Amino acid sequence: MQVYLNGAYLDASEAHISPDDRGFLFADGLYEALLAYHGRILLGEPHAARMRAGLTALQIDTSPADRLLELGERLVALNQLTDRPALIYAQVTRGSAPRRHRFPPAGTPPTCYLFAKPFASQPAELFASGCAAITVPDTRGSRCDIKTIGLLANVLANEAAHAAGALEALFVRDGVIIEGSHSNVMAVIRGELVTYPSCNYILTGVTRNCVLDLARTMGIPVREGPIFASEVYAADELFLTGTTLEIMPIAHLDGRPIGAGRPGPVATRLFAAYRQLSQ
Ligand SMILES: Cc1ncc(COP(=O)(O)O)c(C=O)c1O
Numbered sequence: 001m002q003v004y005l006n007g008a009y010l011d012a013s014e015a016h017i018s019p020d021d022r023g024f025l026f027a028d029g030l031y032e033a034l035l036a037y038h039g040r041i042l043l044g045e046p047h048a049a050r051m052r053a054g055l056t057a058l059q060i061d062t063s064p065a066d067r068l069l070e071l072g073e074r075l076v077a078l079n080q081l082t083d084r085p086a087l088i089y090a091q092v093t094r095g096s097a098p099r100r101h102r103f104p105p106a107g108t109p110p111t112c113y114l115f116a117k118p119f120a121s122q123p124a125e126l127f128a129s130g131c132a133a134i135t136v137p138d139t140r141g142s143r144c145d146i147k148t149i150g151l152l153a154n155v156l157a158n159e160a161a162h163a164a165g166a167l168e169a170l171f172v173r174d175g176v177i178i179e180g181s182h183s184n185v186m187a188v189i190r191g192e193l194v195t196y197p198s199c200n201y202i203l204t205g206v207t208r209n210c211v212l213d214l215a216r217t218m219g220i221p222v223r224e225g226p227i228f229a230s231e232v233y234a235a236d237e238l239f240l241t242g243t244t245l246e247i248m249p250i251a252h253l254d255g256r257p258i259g260a261g262r263p264g265p266v267a268t269r270l271f272a273a274y275r276q277l278s279q
Contacts, residue, residue: 130251
């Protein structure tokens with residue numbers, strides 16, 4: 001596998017990162033995960049814009065965001081992934097320097113690493129049946145809008161889901177379901193598509209925004225507001241959105257059925273429209 005590291009394309013076995021890297025020492029960096037179909041990145045501009053905004057917030061050089069799409073598509077081609085769906089992972093850290101909390105000297109180059117590999121969607125049967133999810137308290141901080149590599153709370157939440165036989169864990173903050181460990185959450189309640197508003201407590205998903213646009217185009221009423229954990233079992237539908245989960249219906253939450261306990265019509269229509277985008 002060919003990867004990209006700090007200006008060079010090289011074999012994955014030759015890509016080495018210093019133990020002094022601030023990503024390793026402090027989780028001082030961010031990442032993006034993107035999909036490419038037929039060699040072209042899906043929804044590339046919003047991914048690059050989110051990376052640029054995150055790097056700006058972290059005061060890291062934004063030039064990796066300017067090159068994200070070019071580097072990603074080049075890697076897809078180099079790895080001969082243009083004939084199948086590919087996942088591109090891109091990570092930027094504040095670079096390598098002797099450990100101390102404050103920023104390293106000006107001019108310390110960021111570390112920029114990308115890899116691409118074949119992407120497999122979740123199994124068709126799971127989209128057809130809907131998945132299981134659990135709720136967990138949100139133990140994260142207040143800058144969840146940055147796609148930080150500091151994902152400890154997300155990792156623990158997702159592992160709890162896995163241990164419970166579920167696909168995803170939904171974070172609950174102040175009684176409201178705000179997002180998943182690696183996805184956004186949408187509900188259909190009294191004919192409206194409801195999802196948590198874009199703010200510092202969630203990562204505003206590229207898929208989320210795309211799905212909201214599709215819904216508006218299809219004439220589905222959209223409301224950015226709370227999904228109360230106490231009321232969620234009365235929702236007609238609940239589903240996840242994300243680059244890797246695409247649009248995944250939730251059939252059971254904490255062991256209780258949502259709606260009829262299978263994917264609903266809104267998620268099904270939106271998923272069909274979303275899949276069209278990758279054709
Ligand atoms: C915490 C969190 N929320 C939401 C998402 C969905 O974002 P996107 O649709 O841009 O993949 C992700 C994706 O990894 C995530 O980690």
